[in-house]
Amino acid sequence: MPVDTKRIRGPEESQSPLFFLSPDKAPKASSRQGVRGNGEVRPMFARCGLISQAKGSAYLEAGNTKIICSVYGPREIERKDETDMKSGRLVCDFRLAPFSCSKRGAWIQGSEERDLSQTLLESLQPGVCLHRYPRSQIEVNVMVLENDGSILAHAVTCASMALADGGIEMYDVVLGCTLRQNGNTCLVDPSYSEECGSWQEGYGENQGCVTVALLPNLNQVSGLNADGEMREDTLADAVRTCMDGCHKLYPVLQQAVTRAVKKKAPPPEKYTFTCHSPQVLF
Amino acid sequence: MSPMKLCVPGERLCSTEDCIPGNGTYLRHGSIFASLAGYVLRKNEGEELPVISVVRETEAQLLPDVGAIVTCKVTSINPRFAKVHILYVGSTPLKDRFRGTIRREDVRATEKDKVETYKSFRPGDIVLAKVISLGDVQSNYLLTTAENELGVVVAHSEAGAQMVPISWCEMQCPRTHAKEFRKVARVQPEYLQA
Numbered sequence: 001m002p003v004d005t006k007r008i009r010g011p012e013e014s015q016s017p018l019f020f021l022s023p024d025k026a027p028k029a030s031s032r033q034g035v036r037g038n039g040e041v042r043p044m045f046a047r048c049g050l051i052s053q054a055k056g057s058a059y060l061e062a063g064n065t066k067i068i069c070s071v072y073g074p075r076e077i078e079r080k081d082e083t084d085m086k087s088g089r090l091v092c093d094f095r096l097a098p099f100s101c102s103k104r105g106a107w108i109q110g111s112e113e114r115d116l117s118q119t120l121l122e123s124l125q126p127g128v129c130l131h132r133y134p135r136s137q138i139e140v141n142v143m144v145l146e147n148d149g150s151i152l153a154h155a156v157t158c159a160s161m162a163l164a165d166g167g168i169e170m171y172d173v174v175l176g177c178t179l180r181q182n183g184n185t186c187l188v189d190p191s192y193s194e195e196c197g198s199w200q201e202g203y204g205e206n207q208g209c210v211t212v213a214l215l216p217n218l219n220q221v222s223g224l225n226a227d228g229e230m231r232e233d234t235l236a237d238a239v240r241t242c243m244d245g246c247h248k249l250y251p252v253l254q255q256a257v258t259r260a261v262k263k264k265a266p267p268p269e270k271y272t273f274t275c276h277s278p279q280v281l282f
Numbered sequence: 283m284s285p286m287k288l289c290v291p292g293e294r295l296c297s298t299e300d301c302i303p304g305n306g307t308y309l310r311h312g313s314i315f316a317s318l319a320g321y322v323l324r325k326n327e328g329e330e331l332p333v334i335s336v337v338r339e340t341e342a343q344l345l346p347d348v349g350a351i352v353t354c355k356v357t358s359i360n361p362r363f364a365k366v367h368i369l370y371v372g373s374t375p376l377k378d379r380f381r382g383t384i385r386r387e388d389v390r391a392t393e394k395d396k397v398e399t400y401k402s403f404r405p406g407d408i409v410l411a412k413v414i415s416l417g418d419v420q421s422n423y424l425l426t427t428a429e430n431e432l433g434v435v436v437a438h439s440e441a442g443a444q445m446v447p448i449s450w451c452e453m454q455c456p457r458t459h460a461k462e463f464r465k466v467a468r469v470q471p472e473y474l475q476a
Contacts, residue, residue: 172292217292265339
């Protein structure tokens with residue numbers, strides 16, 4: 001496990017100032033009331049095409065969660081495999097910026113980030129037409145600038161927007177949605193404090209988090225990530241609620257991608273000339 | 283002209299009874315879906331059904347395909363083969379370089395065993411070649427120059443000046459008038475400036 005040797009840590013006796021903060025009061029049930037209901041996703045802001053060097057890029061904001069994604073490719077693969085001859089490879093890199101959480105993280109990818117990268121890869125792979133890019137690899141780099149809950153789901157959505165913006169052929173875009181099951185209430189698209197919950201609730205029944213990645217037009221689930229302890233029927237309901245949440249996000253994604261296409265180039269007027277049948281030209 | 287329709291990947295465009303799928307689309311369950319984000323274009327090709335395709339203004343990233351003419355730059359030579367970087371596929375520049383190999387027996391069509399790579403290519407030459415294979419696990423793209431129109435297009439002499447082709451196997455430096463051996467491409471007359 002690589003260790004960060006370049007930063008000077010304080011003297012041996014120093015402790016993190018977070019230990020001295022007064023303990024948070026239990027998150028009030030009213031934290032959502034008046035702003036949004038339990039089943040509503042946060043209003044999302046999305047833009048494509050901001051990173052000029054990358055093939056495709058996208059930026060997404062949902063509440064305070066901010067995620068940016070860039071796509072490079074198709075590029076030549078360095079290490080080749082038998083499977084690479086027929087179809088391309090998708091490489092995903094999920095990173096949390098050190099300033100994204102309240103506790104400072106490291107620039108080096110931790111084991112949790114590697115896990116999330118693998119889940120992101122599994123969710124995106126069914127959506128991309130990899131057989132059209134043999135012997136090549138497409139790189140997807142996701143960076144979370146601020147972590148305010150449901151980062152995996154929003155990363156999936158952001159990565160699909162970047163792939164669409166980069167002109168990578170896809171069967172369908174992939175949308176993600178997270179749900180937090182808290183006893184009998186379920187909160188869709190939880191914020192960071194809602195996702196962690198308080199330590200008192202941790203011992204109750206039906207506590208968990210579910211993330212679903214969905215291909216909306218084909219109605220296929222490409223990724224399912226569940227954490228915690230939930231009953232079977234609760235889990236099934238949670239997955240269905242997440243799928244509904246995903247469908248709600250689709251118009252935002254559509255608007256962001258089409259806006260970027262329009263911005264990159266006006267509609268090809270010259271094609272109207274070649275639309276005519278040959279006899280007209282002579 | 284009515285504004286062209288935009289689409290995102292996965293949008294259902296029409297059914298197979300109305301159109302034939304073109305670039306940027308795929309077929310599923312009797313319907314045509316878009317696979318790219320761009321403008322939807324319907325073209326009448328002269329057959330019964332129009333061809334529906336999705337276009338993006340930015341040129342689609344072409345991958346070197348079997349049979350494509352590519353422009354490459356020689357990076358290193360070896361008695362058995364020459365290694366090149368593929369720069370252009372047809373007339374489209376590639377954003378990332380792909381690597382290719384021209385084997386000794388693929389340099390010429392005649393007298394394949396008498397070929398000397400040192401007399402056919404040098405590092406830094408720009409070569410027109412054709413892709414014969416995507417290669418297997420270990421190798422890169424396999425290219426050939428065994429045609430009259432394929433071979434060295436631009437080469438610099440040892441003195442540093444750009445050489446002028448004299449015959450299919452020789453080029454001359456305009457400064458020192460020294461002749462050097464290359465496998466020269468016979469460029470089509472329409473591409474030469476009068």
